[in-house]
Amino acid sequence: MLGLRMLGVLLLLAACTPATEPPPPAVETPASWQAETGTGPTWPDAVWWRGFRSPELDRLIEASLGANFDIAAAIARVRQADAQVRIAGAALLPTLDATANTSWQQVGVTRGLGTRSATSSVQIHNYSLGLNAAYQLDFWGKNRAVQQSAVASAVFSRWDQQVVALTVVTSVASTWFNALAFADRVAIAERDLRDAEQTLAVIQGRLDAGTATALDQAQQQSLVDGVRASIPPLRNQMVQQVLDLGILIGRPPEAVDVQPATLTDLALPAVAPGLPSALLRRRPDVAEAEAQLVAAHFSIEVARAAFYPTIQLTASGGFANAALNTLFVPGGTIASLAAGLTQPIFDAGTLRGQLEQAKGRYDELLADYRKTVIQAFTDVETSLTAWRYTTEQEALQRAAVTSAQRAADIARAQMAAGTVDVTTVLTAETTLFTDLDLLAQVQLARFQALLSVYKALGGGWQQPDGSVTDQFPGLSPGQIEGGVALPLGDPAR
Numbered sequence: 001m002l003g004l005r006m007l008g009v010l011l012l013l014a015a016c017t018p019a020t021e022p023p024p025p026a027v028e029t030p031a032s033w034q035a036e037t038g039t040g041p042t043w044p045d046a047v048w049w050r051g052f053r054s055p056e057l058d059r060l061i062e063a064s065l066g067a068n069f070d071i072a073a074a075i076a077r078v079r080q081a082d083a084q085v086r087i088a089g090a091a092l093l094p095t096l097d098a099t100a101n102t103s104w105q106q107v108g109v110t111r112g113l114g115t116r117s118a119t120s121s122v123q124i125h126n127y128s129l130g131l132n133a134a135y136q137l138d139f140w141g142k143n144r145a146v147q148q149s150a151v152a153s154a155v156f157s158r159w160d161q162q163v164v165a166l167t168v169v170t171s172v173a174s175t176w177f178n179a180l181a182f183a184d185r186v187a188i189a190e191r192d193l194r195d196a197e198q199t200l201a202v203i204q205g206r207l208d209a210g211t212a213t214a215l216d217q218a219q220q221q222s223l224v225d226g227v228r229a230s231i232p233p234l235r236n237q238m239v240q241q242v243l244d245l246g247i248l249i250g251r252p253p254e255a256v257d258v259q260p261a262t263l264t265d266l267a268l269p270a271v272a273p274g275l276p277s278a279l280l281r282r283r284p285d286v287a288e289a290e291a292q293l294v295a296a297h298f299s300i301e302v303a304r305a306a307f308y309p310t311i312q313l314t315a316s317g318g319f320a321n322a323a324l325n326t327l328f329v330p331g332g333t334i335a336s337l338a339a340g341l342t343q344p345i346f347d348a349g350t351l352r353g354q355l356e357q358a359k360g361r362y363d364e365l366l367a368d369y370r371k372t373v374i375q376a377f378t379d380v381e382t383s384l385t386a387w388r389y390t391t392e393q394e395a396l397q398r399a400a401v402t403s404a405q406r407a408a409d410i411a412r413a414q415m416a417a418g419t420v421d422v423t424t425v426l427t428a429e430t431t432l433f434t435d436l437d438l439l440a441q442v443q444l445a446r447f448q449a450l451l452s453v454y455k456a457l458g459g460g461w462q463q464p465d466g467s468v469t470d471q472f473p474g475l476s477p478g479q480i481e482g483g484v485a486l487p488l489g490d491p492a493r
Helices: 002-015 048-052 055-067 069-092 142-209 214-249 276-281 284-305 350-417 422-456
Strands: 095-111 118-137 310-321 333-342
Touching: 048 055, 048 142, 055 069, 055 142, 055 214, 069 142, 142 214, 142 284, 142 350, 142 422, 214 422, 276 284, 276 350, 284 350, 350 422
Parallel strands: none
Antiparallel strands: 095 118, 118 310, 310 333
């Protein structure tokens, strides 16, 4: 009874060993964005892509969230991390094994002396049933730190899944925008080709009437041929972008079927970043970097605790007897209780090296965390700047197209009236064709810039309140749930 009381006290002391999580490292946070947007502090929501008002884009993104291979692999990593939490948490609880043994032995027995001796066989049966329990006292917090490190790694795997999902969603949108932009450029080139062919027909008529030269006709023919030659590579790039959607939505290229559309039919939703101080809770990559840092902190605790003694308690009890029908009688009871202590004395520097390695890993992840934070602020500033200047460039390019269209119309009219030569028309048409194609490229750049803003702001994701290891209270021994796909923008659900 005294031994059981001592065991209970030791278990209670071991359970009280703290394993504290360090606070997030202090980082420099700007007070406002350098690229001023002039709008209030709002953030994207979880389904921000619907603001583009493209049913085809919505369908593609929904398909990618359900069938993308990278997301499926990230979900599998969540399950693996949860299983590792269960494995690490097992050391905090005693182990209990049941044993059952039976043996049979036949022994020859000689009775009598000399010629009167006789040998007979005696059968001996042995039966035993028992329970063996073992527990390692966690005085120094080693096992608790191992479990907390596993929990932080499991949280990291969840944030990593969110990073993967955000990357997949933005990749689908970017690829779709590229395909639409190439489709628009094909349409522009085909329109340019029709206009150039009409002008060529007029010149050919003038050549037949003797009012134009063969040089005039050859120059316009060269323009027609050049525009016609620009269409196949644009079609090729358009098809390539559509095929690239297959790997993103988990379908073979032959199964990718998209409806034709144009960038000009899509909306450009307004977006306004919130305060820079809130960005760190809106970026899943920052959250996963913090979770990695917490896991490394607990790894240092594990390496430090390895210097101290390990106390192992073992106990066994059961019944043993030579007859099955008398197995459970008081005389057949067996019991034992033992405690063992192991103290490292000389390991040729292994433990010291492991501790220094853990500290070095923590310093490495700390530098990575700070870089991730700075990168987050940089991404927002870069994307906002790109959005601002591509918006300005598109307005100016539209003005250039308007002027070029007017110049081309005037030149064609004057050529029909015979007041200007073909060179003037050729120059005006070339300028118009170039400006129209450039406008399509600028429109794409503006869409891509807005897409970068959404990605830089975390795509509607938000980190829940609480410390890293408290954000998923289900990650504890005996209460671990399997890895699941976390909805984009709602990691706590």
